[in-house]
Amino acid sequence: MQELKIPALRNGTVIDHLPSKVTFKVMRMLQLRDYEHTITVAINLPSIKIGKKGIIKISDRYLTKEEVNKVAILAPKATVSIIKDYNIKEKIRVKFPDIIENIVKCSNPKCITNNEDVTTHFKMVSEKPLMIRCHYCERSMSREDITLK
Amino acid sequence: MTFKGKDIISIRDLSKEEILTILKTAKQLEEKPESDLMKGKILATLFFEPSTRTRLSFVSAMHRLGGKVHGFDTPDVTSQKKGETLWDTIKMVEQYADIIVQRHPLEGAARLAAEASSVPVINAGDGANQHPTQTLLDLYTIQKEKGTLDGLNIAFVGDLKYGRTVHSLCIAMSHFKTKLYFIAPTALQIPKGYLDELDQKKIPYIIEDDLLKVAKELDVIYMTRIQKERFPDPVEYNKLKGVYQIDRSLLNHTKKDVRIMHPLPRVDEIKKDLDQTEQAAYFRQAGNGIPVRQAVIALVIGMI
Numbered sequence: 454m455q456e457l458k459i460p461a462l463r464n465g466t467v468i469d470h471l472p473s474k475v476t477f478k479v480m481r482m483l484q485l486r487d488y489e490h491t492i493t494v495a496i497n498l499p500s501i502k503i504g505k506k507g508i509i510k511i512s513d514r515y516l517t518k519e520e521v522n523k524v525a526i527l528a529p530k531a532t533v534s535i536i537k538d539y540n541i542k543e544k545i546r547v548k549f550p551d552i553i554e555n556i557v558k559c560s561n562p563k564c565i566t567n568n569e570d571v572t573t574h575f576k577m578v579s580e581k582p583l584m585i586r587c588h589y590c591e592r593s594m595s596r597e598d599i600t601l602k
Numbered sequence: 603m604t605f606k607g608k609d610i611i612s613i614r615d616l617s618k619e620e621i622l623t624i625l626k627t628a629k630q631l632e633e634k635p636e637s638d639l640m641k642g643k644i645l646a647t648l649f650f651e652p653s654t655r656t657r658l659s660f661v662s663a664m665h666r667l668g669g670k671v672h673g674f675d676t677p678d679v680t681s682q683k684k685g686e687t688l689w690d691t692i693k694m695v696e697q698y699a700d701i702i703v704q705r706h707p708l709e710g711a712a713r714l715a716a717e718a719s720s721v722p723v724i725n726a727g728d729g730a731n732q733h734p735t736q737t738l739l740d741l742y743t744i745q746k747e748k749g750t751l752d753g754l755n756i757a758f759v760g761d762l763k764y765g766r767t768v769h770s771l772c773i774a775m776s777h778f779k780t781k782l783y784f785i786a787p788t789a790l791q792i793p794k795g796y797l798d799e800l801d802q803k804k805i806p807y808i809i810e811d812d813l814l815k816v817a818k819e820l821d822v823i824y825m826t827r828i829q830k831e832r833f834p835d836p837v838e839y840n841k842l843k844g845v846y847q848i849d850r851s852l853l854n855h856t857k858k859d860v861r862i863m864h865p866l867p868r869v870d871e872i873k874k875d876l877d878q879t880e881q882a883a884y885f886r887q888a889g890n891g892i893p894v895r896q897a898v899i900a901l902v903i904g905m906i
Binding site for chain 2: 587588
């Protein structure tokens with residue numbers, strides 16, 4: 454029944470199982486606001502897996518592997534499906550990226566990136582538990598510390 | 603392995619082989635001084651935060667190699683006061699010098715400077731983050747005093763939470779066979795991230811709050827100052843300062859050939875009565891800054 458609420462996608466990408474509260478952040482992170490084709494967004498849909506979920510359907514655009522992995526920064530349980538002619542051609546499980554550039558803010562107020570106009574740059578140092586390290590100040594951050602720029 | 607043009611920003615950037623090459627070069631320069639090696643070369647010291655000892659040590663190292671030094675030791679004289687970015691300052695300075703030594707209160711400032719600069723940058727301290735030449739001189743001191751960097755039991759005492767020298771030395775020592783002892787009250791213990799790194803590298807360590815309990819096992823005792831400037835809360839500082847003070851009586855509980863180190867300046871954590879003992883290595887340690895910094899300068903400029 455849920456599918457009826459959102460128009461089916463002919464060609465494009467579906468990002469599913471997003472926590473509702475990060476759905477718009479994912480939109481911002483993937484810079485979808487200026488996208489000229491149709492984007493359908495829904496939040497607070499019931500989900501057995503995560504309670505309430507969000508979904509983004511982007512028509513006529515296929516996310517790159519890098520973009521898919523960016524989703525994992527905010528939504529590690531998200532799934533990304535590539536749709537062609539109304540059929541799922543590929544279902545991709547998101548994977549946290551090894552390198553994160555200019556998306557995440559360093560949690561260290563004394564980091565140069567929070568004081569001068571510098572592109573932030575993090576490296577993943579451990580996947581489980583997730584730990585990323587700032588390229589500049591070397592501060593390690595866990596998932597709870599991660600906020601977007 | 604080539605050092606020419608390399609920036610020295612963090613001890614994490616240096617492999618075990620690179621560390622050992624720097625220590626070997628320092629030994630050569632100490633045994634056979636080279637007073638003309640840097641003739642015609644200019645070192646710029648950019649000290650956005652005051653530091654007498656580190657700055658003097660770099661200046662002295664360069665002068666003794668026959669090079670020249672210019673720069674500033676307070677940010678008041680720089681264009682940063684006028685709002686110039688660090689990036690722009692470095693783009694200007696790189697044209698006036700063959701090598702840049704920088705100290706900055708913001709963490710990561712050295713990495714940014716290295717990205718902006720076409721000449722090598724040496725980090726002389728970026729906030730509470732890194733001070734790699736201090737770590738190298740600590741390693742040089744341990745090697746010189748104990749004859750090896752392997753098979754040693756090393757204790758860090760005092761402020762292990764905020765002390766960057768401890769963090770960096772702990773990472774550097776993980777290249778060698780060692781056992782580390784972290785001796786501090788709970789509030790000043792080593793951050794968990796460093797213990798995770800040691801676990802990954804299978805380096806054994808002990809967390810303790812009583813130095814005397816483990817004193818007889820130790821080869822090196824690395825004392826640190828409880829640093830007032832790193833505490834956000836002065837009440838917390840007053841509560842913990844002076845928790846670990848040692849004096850000559852400690853030697854009754856240690857091995858005879860233990861070595862006591864300290865990055866200096868000390869406040870009251872080491873009593874003066876220890877200074878004249880052969881176990882007190884801290885002033886020799888400060889002196890070791892010269893050959894180590896000479897080695898780093900000469901290697902990254904490509905003169906050795």
